Amino acid sequence: MDVGEYYGIFSCMLAARTWNTVVSGMKRTPYSQNEMQELRNSVSMYLTDISSILNRVPRQLLLILKTNDLLRGIDHQLETSKTSRSFVTMSKCCAEAVAKEELKTCRTWCERFMVYGRWSVDSARIALYQVSVQDFSVSTEVLASVATNLVSLFAISMLFGIC
Numbered sequence: 001m002d003v004g005e006y007y008g009i010f011s012c013m014l015a016a017r018t019w020n021t022v023v024s025g026m027k028r029t030p031y032s033q034n035e036m037q038e039l040r041n042s043v044s045m046y047l048t049d050i051s052s053i054l055n056r057v058p059r060q061l062l063l064i065l066k067t068n069d070l071l072r073g074i075d076h077q078l079e080t081s082k083t084s085r086s087f088v089t090m091s092k093c094c095a096e097a098v099a100k101e102e103l104k105t106c107r108t109w110c111e112r113f114m115v116y117g118r119w120s121v122d123s124a125r126i127a128l129y130q131v132s133v134q135d136f137s138v139s140t141e142v143l144a145s146v147a148t149n150l151v152s153l154f155a156i157s158m159l160f161g162i163c
Contacts, residue, residue: 002056009049014065016072018042064094088130095122 011022018038021029029035043050054062071086080086099119106112 006049006053009046010053012039012042013050013053016069064090088126091126091129092123095119095126098122 008019008022012019015022015026016039017026017029017031018035021035057065067090068087071090075086096119099115099122102115102118103112106115
């Protein structure tokens with residue numbers, strides 16, 4: 001993405017946390033009023049660097065970053081920021097959008113099959129992430145989705161001799 005020298009600022013932008021928190025581990029450091037104030041001060045101090053980073057990032061990623069920022073704001077307002085539900089939902093929508101866009105250019109059934117296979121793998125990864133972060137709102141529907149996607153992945157790998 002060509003943000004090499006700005007990796008620290010970019011990390012802070014993605015996490016919406018201070019550099020000290022990113023380095024020390026975000027899960028171990030609770031979000032505090034002091035950190036919020038430090039973050040606000042840093043934004044004004046590094047505004048030109050932030051603008052430079054945003055000019056280097058692909059537009060599609062900018063859309064995802066903005067959507068993530070808006071979801072984080074909504075989660076904060078609703079006081080649901082401890083769960084990963086909105087992130088998981090956004091990830092599912094992104095995976096579906098990518099698959100649908102790729103399907104538009106497919107000419108053969110084999111190409112379509114590969115797109116559906118990648119979509120299944122992406123969906124399984126998202127569902128496994130949801131289970132791994134121990135989001136206890138995971139329903140039997142999510143677990144069934146994981147199982148279905150893993151079976152699809154196995155079938156695709158068997159068909160193409162990957163296993």
